[in-house]
Amino acid sequence: MTTKYQILQLLEQSGGRLLSGGEIAERLSISRTAVWKQISALQQEGYQITAEPSKGYLLKDSEVISAYEIQKRLQTHTLGHDLRYFPVIDSTNTYAKNTPDLPDGAVVVASQQTNGIGRLSRKFYSPEKAGVYLSILLRPHMIAMADISTITLLAAVAVVDTVEQLTGVRPQIKWTNDVYMNRRKICGILTEASIEGESGMIQSIIVGIGINLYQSYEDFDPSIRDIAGSVLTETGKRIHPADYAAALIKNFEKYYVDGQFPKNKKEFLKIYRDALFFLGETVQVVSFKETYPAVAVDINEQGELVVRREDGCLVALNSGEISLKLQRK
Numbered sequence: 636m637t638t639k640y641q642i643l644q645l646l647e648q649s650g651g652r653l654l655s656g657g658e659i660a661e662r663l664s665i666s667r668t669a670v671w672k673q674i675s676a677l678q679q680e681g682y683q684i685t686a687e688p689s690k691g692y693l694l695k696d697s698e699v700i701s702a703y704e705i706q707k708r709l710q711t712h713t714l715g716h717d718l719r720y721f722p723v724i725d726s727t728n729t730y731a732k733n734t735p736d737l738p739d740g741a742v743v744v745a746s747q748q749t750n751g752i753g754r755l756s757r758k759f760y761s762p763e764k765a766g767v768y769l770s771i772l773l774r775p776h777m778i779a780m781a782d783i784s785t786i787t788l789l790a791a792v793a794v795v796d797t798v799e800q801l802t803g804v805r806p807q808i809k810w811t812n813d814v815y816m817n818r819r820k821i822c823g824i825l826t827e828a829s830i831e832g833e834s835g836m837i838q839s840i841i842v843g844i845g846i847n848l849y850q851s852y853e854d855f856d857p858s859i860r861d862i863a864g865s866v867l868t869e870t871g872k873r874i875h876p877a878d879y880a881a882a883l884i885k886n887f888e889k890y891y892v893d894g895q896f897p898k899n900k901k902e903f904l905k906i907y908r909d910a911l912f913f914l915g916e917t918v919q920v921v922s923f924k925e926t927y928p929a930v931a932v933d934i935n936e937q938g939e940l941v942v943r944r945e946d947g948c949l950v951a952l953n954s955g956e957i958s959l960k961l962q963r964k
């Protein structure tokens with residue numbers, strides 16, 4: 636552990652007592668100047684450390700989401716062991732795409748994205764200290780193209796479980812990749828795969844998950860103010876961002892098994908189906924070719940959404956080319 640985080644640990648363990656620069660310096664066998672420099676670095680990372688002249692330093696509760704904070708809370712087999720944290724980044728998915736040496740199970744986390752992306756190059760607003768934005772990189776051994784969309788479903792269920800564990804309220808899913816509470820979107824998921832041109836083999840899958848934790852409705856860009864919410868607006872609960880990130884990574888690992896994806900797909904799809912909130916409702920199906928109203932009927936064994944068109948025909952929708960518009964209530 637670096638000196639910086641050793642100092643942080645001492646402050647965490649001080650039990651509310653002020654720790655003097657001299658005491659820290661002695662315990663870590665470093666100079667007082669080094670202590671002061673590292674305290675400044677921690678403050679820059681977002682830790683609220685107050686310094687009382689000639690008395691010492693005190694750490695206050697800080698909503699910091701550094702690699703240290705997440706790994707401290709993480710007990711996983713592989714996911715997140717390589718964890719890259721950025722206070723600001725363009726997009727965690729883009730970083731994962733452009734970093735070829737990232738190992739299987741690596742996680743990229745940011746507190747803010749300047750160019751967060753959604754499907755079809757749409758924008759995903761990812762302001763500072765408002766949520767958690769992370770990408771999980773997977774290099775599965777055997778995966779068919781059709782399984783990629785299952786990974787998105789898996790991420791959605793992991794988000795739902797996480798929010799429920801931390802707030803006591805279970806969110807719902809809008810097929811395929813959005814998580815909602817009270818009919819407001821609190822989380823978006825973007826799964827991207829990179830495929831080797833010659834062989835057509837899938838080299839890696841990047842699962843990007845962004846969740847709104849702290850915004851109020853007024854904080855949202857006017858273009859999404861009526862449709863977006865945060866865990867805070869919908870449950871009244873403030874979750875520490877590192878608690879959220881660590882629990883999410885853990886829950887994703889619970890369902891994801893390399894080579895099998897969800898171990899028991901049938902059982903998994905039932906959990907997914909139970910989390911959907913618009914079955915039985917009329918939705919607008921928007922594809923590249925056409926837009927039409929249909930009743931959402933069920934999820935089939937492939938994870939496709941089955942809808943009934945107005946002429947009575949049943950159609951199974953694949954996630955790739957379709958989006959759904961819900962009727963406002």
Ligand code: BT5
Pocket residue numbers: 725726727728729748750751752753754755757758759760761768769770812813820821822823824825842843844845846847859862863864
């Ligand atoms: C998504 O696309 O919602 C996928 C979002 C994935 C974001 C994560 S964050 C970590 C990783 N790094 C990235 O760069 N991306 C991933 P889609 O279903 O296409 O929805 C996009 C639409 O959601 C936008 O056109 C807006 O209408 C709406 N939107 C944008 N930002 C939002 C937000 N913060 N909360 C709720 N809705 C939002």
